[in-house]
Amino acid sequence: MEVHISAQSGDCDPGRAAHPRAVSTRAAGRSDLQTGERSVDFPVSAVLPAGGTGERTGLQTPKQFCSFLGRPLISYTVQAFERVSWIQSIVVVVAKENMELMTDIIQRFQHRKVRVVPGGSTRHRSIFNGVLALGEGERERPAADRPKVVIIHDAVRPFVEEDFLYKIAMAAKEQGAAGAIRPLVSTVIATTSEGYLDHSLERAKYRASEMPQGFTYDVIYQAYQRVESLIKFTFTTQEGVPVLSVGCTESDFEFGTECLHLALQYCGTNAKLIQGPPTLWKVTYKRDLAAAESIIKETLSRSACVITGGSAQAVTLADALLKVAAALDMIMCDNKNIKVLSSWPKRLDVILDLIGENARYLLKEWNFIKISVNSSCLSEVEVTLKDLEAANRAILHPLVVIWSPEMRFWRGLQAISGTGLSTDQPTSSSLCLHAPSPPSTPPPSLGLSPSPPPAFTTISTVLLSSTPSLSPNLFTPTVDQVRTQLKKIKARKATGPDGISSRLLQDCADQLCQVVCYIFNLSLSLERVPVLWKTSCVVPVPKTSRPKEPNHFRPVALMSHLMKALERIVLRHLRPLVSPNMDPLQFAYQPGIGVDDAVIYLLQRSLSHLEDAGNAVRITFFDFSSAFNTIHPSLLRVKLERAGASDQLAAWVTNYLTDRPQFVRLQDCVSDVVVCSTGAPQGTVLSPFLFTLYTSDFTYSTDSCHLQKFSDDTAIVRLSGSDELSISGGAVEPAAIMDLATAAKLRNILLYGIQLHQSKDTERWERSVLRVAEIMSALIRDRSPTLVGQLLQA
Numbered sequence: 022m023e024v025h026i027s028a029q030s031g032d033c034d035p036g037r038a039a040h041p042r043a044v045s046t047r048a049a050g051r052s053d054l055q056t057g058e059r060s061v062d063f064p065v066s067a068v069l070p071a072g073g074t075g076e077r078t079g080l081q082t083p084k085q086f087c088s089f090l091g092r093p094l095i096s097y098t099v100q101a102f103e104r105v106s107w108i109q110s111i112v113v114v115v116a117k118e119n120m121e122l123m124t125d126i127i128q129r130f131q132h133r134k135v136r137v138v139p140g141g142s143t144r145h146r147s148i149f150n151g152v153l154a155l156g157e158g159e160r161e162r163p164a165a166d167r168p169k170v171v172i173i174h175d176a177v178r179p180f181v182e183e184d185f186l187y188k189i190a191m192a193a194k195e196q197g198a199a200g201a202i203r204p205l206v207s208t209v210i211a212t213t214s215e216g217y218l219d220h221s222l223e224r225a226k227y228r229a230s231e232m233p234q235g236f237t238y239d240v241i242y243q244a245y246q247r248v249e250s251l252i253k254f255t256f257t258t259q260e261g262v263p264v265l266s267v268g269c270t271e272s273d274f275e276f277g278t279e280c281l282h283l284a285l286q287y288c289g290t291n292a293k294l295i296q297g298p299p300t301l302w303k304v305t306y307k308r309d310l311a312a313a314e315s316i317i318k319e320t321l322s323r324s325a326c327v328i329t330g331g332s333a334q335a336v337t338l339a340d341a342l343l344k345v346a347a348a349l350d351m352i353m354c355d356n357k358n359i360k361v362l363s364s365w366p367k368r369l370d371v372i373l374d375l376i377g378e379n380a381r382y383l384l385k386e387w388n389f390i391k392i393s394v395n396s397s398c399l400s401e402v403e404v405t406l407k408d409l410e411a412a413n414r415a416i417l418h419p420l421v422v423i424w425s426p427e428m429r430f431w432r433g434l435q436a437i438s439g440t441g442l443s444t445d446q447p448t449s450s451s452l453c454l455h456a457p458s459p460p461s462t463p464p465p466s467l468g469l470s471p472s473p474p475p476a477f478t479t480i481s482t483v484l485l486s487s488t489p490s491l492s493p494n495l496f497t498p499t500v501d502q503v504r505t506q507l508k509k510i511k512a513r514k515a516t517g518p519d520g521i522s523s524r525l526l527q528d529c530a531d532q533l534c535q536v537v538c539y540i541f542n543l544s545l546s547l548e549r550v551p552v553l554w555k556t557s558c559v560v561p562v563p564k565t566s567r568p569k570e571p572n573h574f575r576p577v578a579l580m581s582h583l584m585k586a587l588e589r590i591v592l593r594h595l596r597p598l599v600s601p602n603m604d605p606l607q608f609a610y611q612p613g614i615g616v617d618d619a620v621i622y623l624l625q626r627s628l629s630h631l632e633d634a635g636n637a638v639r640i641t642f643f644d645f646s647s648a649f650n651t652i653h654p655s656l657l658r659v660k661l662e663r664a665g666a667s668d669q670l671a672a673w674v675t676n677y678l679t680d681r682p683q684f685v686r687l688q689d690c691v692s693d694v695v696v697c698s699t700g701a702p703q704g705t706v707l708s709p710f711l712f713t714l715y716t717s718d719f720t721y722s723t724d725s726c727h728l729q730k731f732s733d734d735t736a737i738v739r740l741s742g743s744d745e746l747s748i749s750g751g752a753v754e755p756a757a758i759m760d761l762a763t764a765a766k767l768r769n770i771l772l773y774g775i776q777l778h779q780s781k782d783t784e785r786w787e788r789s790v791l792r793v794a795e796i797m798s799a800l801i802r803d804r805s806p807t808l809v810g811q812l813l814q815a
């Protein structure tokens with residue numbers, strides 16, 4: 022955790038208390054938004070080609086102009102370069118028709134080192150235009166002013182870090198050229214013109230060429246020089262061999278994809294190759310946009326900016342927060358198993374306001390926390406809100422206002438936000454107030470307590486925008502839905518790990534529904550479930566009066582009641598969406614259908630078949646050992662998407678099932694936390710549904726054979742004539758069943774069979790039994806299921 026105290030902006034009220042550490046920070050000359058300083062003693066510039074149309078995304082808008090959290094992708098890339106102090110200038114190359122748009126982006130996001138130049142019809146042409154722009158006026162300028170090194174980086178690779186740029190720049194200076202590489206994911210093969218395999222390359226020898234790439238100015242400039250007819254270049258390779266080159270051709274410009282290749286071919290410069298991190302990948306397809314968005318959102322949740330205003334009390338409170346943050350950070354470092362607090366910001370900055378120098382915070386992805394201690398601070402809250410709105414930051418950067426003991430303050434907040442506590446009042450502003458009752462007493466120990474209080478939970482969090490992410494495709498529960506679910510919570514249920522009692526949620530449903538709705542929407546739009554909501558506290562309840570071993574206890578998992586309410590809402594949305602893809606012969610967890618229906622269906626089909634003399638029915642029963650525990654989140658995600666759930670919900674569910682902390686509580690004893698990333702928690706609302714969906718492709722139904730399920734209890738019912746009950750029939754069937762289970766990616770199957778048969782031919786029956794037992798043994802050997810194999814004759 023980094024904790025920073027920033028300097029105050031220039032325009033402060035002299036009557037207000039200055040931040041105690043503001044002056045010393047300024048004196049130290051630190052720039053809070055700057056990343057690590059590096060010493061680079063030669064001029065470096067960057068060219069960001071952004072002149073493409075992004076055809077492969079299939080979208081109208083070129084991918085570099087697609088927005089995430091209100092900021093276009095290109096601006097994130099520019100920002101990554103701009104915060105590197107040793108990069109002096111950045112040339113962004115865009116198509117002519119987008120010059121104005123790009124200029125507007127530069128103004129809106131206050132990029133300061135950027136120049137825009139028009140692109141060409143191919144990537145190489147665009148890059149060359151950028152390189153030429155860097156050299157403009159070169160003859161008049163002193164050599165020292167020209168960039169020594171030019172870094173070229175696709176505008177659609179936004180997650181490049183300073184460390185890596187540094188490596189590229191240094192290697193480029195040394196070698197003339199340097200580029201990022203990554204291991205190949207797939208093998209590269211060559212095809213014949215008829216579409217057959219010609220040959221394949223040995224994957225370990227090859228690498229994928231990525232960006233950034235760096236060149237000395239002279240190398241990249243020369244690499245791009247077109248040479249007309251008879252004029253020829255000569256150069257000497259690094260091994261001292263003279264080479265005659267005709268220079269870069271139209272074909273290179275038209276079809277080439279590799280700048281490093283031009284440097285080698287036309288300047289004899291062997292590039293130094295440096296393996297980069299996986300985040301260097303290029304946004305190419307639509308799915309990459311979703312991946313980029315999720316990385317950006319992940320980053321957003323890692324930084325928070327505390328705004329104190331001028332009040333000395335607020336400054337004290339901010340200091341207390343910093344202490345809490347540092348202490349929490351230590352706890353997290355000491356015990357890597359405790360992930361409950363992993364949503365705590367990785368960086369916390371304290372500033373007085375958002376004006377002057379501090380306006381820079383509005384340009385980055387920060388969470389904002391405003392500390393206000395009395396009603397005279399109301400005007401500050403209003404100013405902060407306006408700043409956030411003006412910077413288009415209000416939608417996904419809600420302002421959280423912390424703590425005030427005065428009732429007047431809460432009323433004032435309602436006035437600012439244009440809302441009241443009543444949910445039916447119309448809102449007049451984009452921000453909406455959700456104010457729980459103010460704390461009757463302020464939390465006095467906060468600044469003094471040596472042991473950290475549980476972060477924000479003891480302080481009131483009050484002011485939020487109503488729906489955090491408003492993309493039209495997102496599933497956004499309404500306040501009414503939330504109120505209904507909160508009212509349905511059973512008041513006598515034990516409290517979950519979040520410490521929020523079911524009675525409180527039920528009794529205060531009307532007052533809480535707006536703020537809870539906000540949090541639900543935030544969770545869904547960020548595709549993340551708060552860790553406390555996916556934490557299970559397992560309480561072992563004895564099954565017998567004198568329990569002696571762990572099996573004599575039934576594990577009851579206590580989970581957050583808020584999460585259960587959200588799960589119910591998600592379930593109501595998901596069930597109709599995916600129902601066409603569910604298995605019609607799954608009898609469990611269906612409204613109005615029960616175990617009786619499953620038994621009646623099985624008996625009716627079996628017995629009516631047995632009415633004809635000589636017919637037989639063979640039923641093979643399956644069970645899954647620890648059924649819910651076998652769910653693999655990534656497989657479930659694929660199945661959810663295939664069944665019709667949106668990417669958003671599939672990702673949210675995956676996040677829910679991944680990294681779930683669990684601990685056991687026995688009276689006053691609490692076990693260590695174990696973090697679990699497979700299975701679905703027992704006793705929750707969604708788990709049965711997720712399990713039935715997970716097994717919905719484990720299905721088979723014909724006139725002579727069908728597979729039916731009640732939750733994880735599965736029966737394969739085979740209707741056959743007596744002749745078919747041969748040894749070979751027995752062999753084929755379990756193998757086919759296992760194939761089916763394998764295709765559905767199901768594991769840990771328990772298997773046992775019952776054969777209903779009218780024949781009295783004991784010898785044949787025994788042979789069949791033996792054969793089936795053999796098959797089952799083979800299954801156990803190959804797939805290690807636990808077998809409870811009983812073969813019964815009825």
Ligand SMILES: Nc1ccn([C@@H]2O[C@H](COP(=O)(O)OP(=O)(O)OP(=O)(O)O)[C@@H](O)[C@H]2O)c(=O)n1
Pocket residue numbers: 069070071072073074075076077078083085114140141142143144145147148175176177303304305
């Ligand atoms: N005439 C072009 C073509 C591409 N680029 C830029 O080169 C980078 C990498 O190219 P690519 O991923 O191929 O982007 P597009 O050409 O836009 O996408 P597509 O090939 O799918 O149309 C992008 O930042 C793109 O804007 C460019 O500056 N000028």
Ligand SMILES: O=C(CO)[C@H](O)[C@H](O)COP(=O)(O)O
Pocket residue numbers: 144175230231232278279280281303
């Ligand atoms: O090959 C490369 C390295 O130089 C880059 O991946 C380049 O971005 C390729 O772009 P395109 O998708 O246009 O082929």
Ligand SMILES: [Mg+2]
Pocket residue numbers: 073144
């Ligand atoms: Mg392209």
